[in-house]
Amino acid sequence: MRLTCPLCGPRDLREFYYYGADTWLRRPAADAPPESWDDYLHLRDNPAGETRDLWYHEAGCAQWLAVTRDTITHAVHQVDLVAAPKGGVK
Amino acid sequence: MGPQAKGVEMRYSGFRVITQGLFGNTGWKPAWRNPAPKAEYDAIVIGGGGHGLATAYYLARNHGLTNIAVLEKGYLGSGNIGRNTTIVRANYFLPGNSEFYSHSLKLWEGLEADLNYNVMHSQRGVLNLFHSDGQRDFFARRGNAMINQGDDAELLDREGVRRMVPYLDFEQTRFPIYGGLLHRRGGTARHDAVAWGYARGADQRGVDLIQNCEVTGIDLQNGKVTGVQTTRGAIRAKKVGIVVAGRSSQVAAMAGLRLPIESHILQAFVTEGLKPVIDQVVTFGMGHFYISQSDKGGLVFGGDLDFYASYAARGNLPMVEHVMEAGMTLMPMIGRAKLLRSWGGIMDMSPDGSPVIDRTPVDGLYIDCGWNYGGFKAVPASGWCMAHLMATDTPHEVARRFRLDRFATGHVLDEEGTGSQHNLH
Ligand SMILES: Cc1cc2nc3c(=O)[nH]c(=O)nc-3n(C[C@H](O)[C@H](O)[C@H](O)COP(=O)(O)OP(=O)(O)OC[C@H]3O[C@@H](n4cnc5c(N)ncnc54)[C@H](O)[C@@H]3O)c2cc1C
Numbered sequence A: 001m002r003l004t005c006p007l008c009g010p011r012d013l014r015e016f017y018y019y020g021a022d023t024w025l026r027r028p029a030a031d032a033p034p035e036s037w038d039d040y041l042h043l044r045d046n047p048a049g050e051t052r053d054l055w056y057h058e059a060g061c062a063q064w065l066a067v068t069r070d071t072i073t074h075a076v077h078q079v080d081l082v083a084a085p086k087g088g089v090k
Numbered sequence B: 001m002g003p004q005a006k007g008v009e010m011r012y013s014g015f016r017v018i019t020q021g022l023f024g025n026t027g028w029k030p031a032w033r034n035p036a037p038k039a040e041y042d043a044i045v046i047g048g049g050g051h052g053l054a055t056a057y058y059l060a061r062n063h064g065l066t067n068i069a070v071l072e073k074g075y076l077g078s079g080n081i082g083r084n085t086t087i088v089r090a091n092y093f094l095p096g097n098s099e100f101y102s103h104s105l106k107l108w109e110g111l112e113a114d115l116n117y118n119v120m121h122s123q124r125g126v127l128n129l130f131h132s133d134g135q136r137d138f139f140a141r142r143g144n145a146m147i148n149q150g151d152d153a154e155l156l157d158r159e160g161v162r163r164m165v166p167y168l169d170f171e172q173t174r175f176p177i178y179g180g181l182l183h184r185r186g187g188t189a190r191h192d193a194v195a196w197g198y199a200r201g202a203d204q205r206g207v208d209l210i211q212n213c214e215v216t217g218i219d220l221q222n223g224k225v226t227g228v229q230t231t232r233g234a235i236r237a238k239k240v241g242i243v244v245a246g247r248s249s250q251v252a253a254m255a256g257l258r259l260p261i262e263s264h265i266l267q268a269f270v271t272e273g274l275k276p277v278i279d280q281v282v283t284f285g286m287g288h289f290y291i292s293q294s295d296k297g298g299l300v301f302g303g304d305l306d307f308y309a310s311y312a313a314r315g316n317l318p319m320v321e322h323v324m325e326a327g328m329t330l331m332p333m334i335g336r337a338k339l340l341r342s343w344g345g346i347m348d349m350s351p352d353g354s355p356v357i358d359r360t361p362v363d364g365l366y367i368d369c370g371w372n373y374g375g376f377k378a379v380p381a382s383g384w385c386m387a388h389l390m391a392t393d394t395p396h397e398v399a400r401r402f403r404l405d406r407f408a409t410g411h412v413l414d415e416e417g418t419g420s421q422h423n424l425h
């Protein structure tokens, strides 16, 4: 399994730090009920098949990446930057 | 023995092995039946791994429930129960885990006599190495917790460790060995024999073990379970237990539940058979490596998760390399052994690293999951407690903290102290 970072190109898995399902991007509002926080922090769809999860390119460009991939075959379909880099890509 | 109306019955004994040997071993019978599913059971256990089979066995043995079925999508023991590295131990620290694993180890100690089955349980000792003063303090504390629980623990200094395992590299630059926590009653067992022993015991008590039977739906009426849909037709039951390890999220979703589980891959490795050289289980937590030697002579070892959600049951090469490096750091002598095989299993990781044995919000639906990478040693107690829960509708005393709602309420059981988050265990 390799990830093709939009900034660095195809890179070895060891350069990345796995964070978990992209649920992390949908943080509840500060005054949301406890159930929403439980859901956000702990409950997961945990799909067998296509998933979208967050990886940090720790030993590369230090960007957060949203990776669309298959949990059964380990095929990687798409890698997006979570946030556009400041000043745009040069 | 309880009611054994239907099961295949044949007591195993040394005498039988000898007489069978004299007559060409022609008298052995299959160890369990292969029945067709009935239209209805009193209870259904989904999943024929270690935990599912043990649950069925204790439902029959402890609670007299024999009109029950285990539904397994593949063959019995095709999941993690036949893929793990077989370490059995009771060296937990937190109240909640401690009494549960202690109960499990006691059941292990009587298991072969109880099942009339050789599960090759071997109390060869588990040695956890430590590499700093801080880690020594923590291991001393853990050892005290184990002793308070009534189990055994001994703190060894460097010379004590050297006497037991002189072949380790004690002076490696990064993690010099300071000592170890020795748990003599820990050890190993033959993993699939555990599944087979429980399967045979359950079958003898009348439990139907139904293989090639995948559960595809859970039937609900007014918030209650009424049965399941399977690849071999609909089966009715008022009580259903989900005991499917790495597939927990999919099966729970059939009843509309979302679980605090993320499935990850854990790899393991075995070398060619060698003469006896490693007498106990040795763990090198700092290097993410542990090892033992199987009775066939193969060195069996593994490390950490690959650390990404996966159902592939096979891992990637970076972790293979990492485990080999850790092994070579700890015990350079194994460098000449040829690696025979590697494989992976699907681990049902919970956010705090501890399991769930609980009712669900659906009446009559129970769940046993979240075993992470440590569910083999738990098989007897998990079956015992899950059976108790399903039969009596109340949690068993030693499993009362394994609640499904503990993440919402904050009563987490974070044994490693790393935080209650999926990517940290
Ligand atoms: C490499 C590795 C090393 C390990 N080492 C250790 C160790 O040293 N010590 C330790 O204590 N633990 C260890 N473990 C963990 C341990 O193996 C697991 O926690 C434990 O086996 C899981 O429970 P189980 O036996 O019931 O799971 P499984 O054997 O996986 O049983 C689940 C069963 O459910 C079935 N199933 C799934 N979906 C359905 C469906 N829809 N319908 C019907 N059936 C279904 C599956 O086919 C499977 O047979 C290790 C695991 C791995 C992978």
Ligand SMILES: [Zn+2]
Pocket: A005, A006, A007, A008, A009, A057, A060, A061, A062, A063
């Ligand atoms: Zn990058």
